[in-house]
């Protein structure tokens with residue numbers, strides 16, 4: 001078998017329709033990026049740069065060196081509360097999800113047909129809409145039939161009453177199965193279901209006479225546009241820094257609409273998902289994951305996943321199951337809701353240290369319990385990503401030096417170290433760049449521009465987005481600062 005299938009075992013997962021977070025891609029994808037003409041659902045920003053192909057042993061050694069050590073843990077990031085880590089994962093799922101069946105996709109192995117444009121359309125909530133995915137919607141309350149989204153109810157003391165809707169075996173019934181992969185992203189999905197439902201109530205109070213179809217359409221648009229606003233104004237500014245975010249999306253002024261400055265991300269017909277983003281820069285979020293979290297004031301210090309060498313009943317935040325009793329997330333521990341900094345959990349700095357539990361993924365995500373760092377690095381090789389230095393040079397940025405990359409400490413033959421110092425895998429490079437150029441508080445110039453251009457470009461190229469339809473639109477829902485709707489405001493609206 002080729003690199004891509006045997007090392008990440010994705011062929012089987014895709015065949016079963018099971019998607020690890022990030023999975024769900026057309027069979028035969030590995031052949032795609034090498035076509036200079038390719039511009040389907042996936043594509044490249046830097047088509048002329050050569051692919052980097054280090055030996056697998058080198059990538060595995062690099063992945064091993066990225067394991068966060070107990071005696072030298074990654075520090076907290078004072079600028080990014082930990083809820084934004086999972087908002088980042090939620091956004092990733094939204095723009096990389098493709099509900100088209102794998103059978104259909106296999107008929108087009110090179111994905112030259114654009115089955116689905118990456119968009120911030122919240123298909124994880126709406127599926128294919130009330131007519132095609134009625135099981136995602138309220139049906140017993142006649143007023144809100146096909147208008148509100150269904151919230152799940154558990155019975156029995158062992159579980160929380162409110163949860164995602166689930167089948168008899170506990171699997172979530174949601175638009176994107178990946179949003180049940182861990183407790184925090186699963187609770188975030190529930191928060192967004194509630195946000196839509198709160199917006200329905202809000203619209204209905206103002207326009208009591210609307211028929212249900214119109215009520216749904218209006219609420220859906222308000223929900224999507226406020227979420228899109230949060231993505232490019234709150235999330236993006238935190239992740240790439242305000243300066244970069246505003247260089248790529250210059251906010252509207254009294255005399256001019258917002259202006260986008262996309263230098264490296266261009267498309268012919270509609271935006272595509274660049275592999276430099278999805279397999280390189282945007283995987284920065286893996287380094288923000290903490291090893292343990294407090295869910296609320298009662299349930300504290302729970303590891304994100306159980307350690308491979310300690311199976312058994314140990315509590316962990318692995319998903320694909322009903323929400324245990326008392327585990328409802330208190331969002332004031334995850335987003336700056338005005339409760340003071342003491343309780344707020346921060347994300348880890350963006351750096352080359354990856355939390356220990358991610359070095360042995362739970363079987364639900366990877367049957368062979370491999371390291372996420374190794375999967376990322378091997379995936380980058382399989383998809384022919386160029387090196388970080390090559391991308392930096394193509395962007396006119398000064399590449400990181402050997403001293404900054406600090407590869408010398410790896411236990412590798414000198415020749416391998418020298419080649420990594422000259423050409424480092426893009427994902428590793430992006431993390432190192434954040435570490436040395438921005439103190440791990442946000443992404444550096446190369447990764448920051450890739451992320452900002454793609455997140456803003458997807459919005460600008462979406463014919464239904466607020467930026468396309470009504471560029472001067474401002475949020476209309478209640479916010480702590482008028483017109484500056486951010487994630488804490490979304491939480492408040494959702495929870496009433």
Ligand code: HEM
Pocket residue numbers: 008020021022023024085086087088089092096182277278279282283284285286288289304361365372375376379
């Ligand atoms: C506990 C948290 C997380 C876990 C366990 C996790 C796990 C995974 C796994 C198993 C993959 C597939 C790896 C492969 O085979 O290539 C993946 C892909 C990915 N992850 Fe995560 N992830 C987490 C959080 C995040 C966050 C916070 C972000 C960004 C902010 C992120 C961004 C991505 C992206 C962009 C992909 C590729 C998606 C695609 O192309 O379909 N992940 N992740």
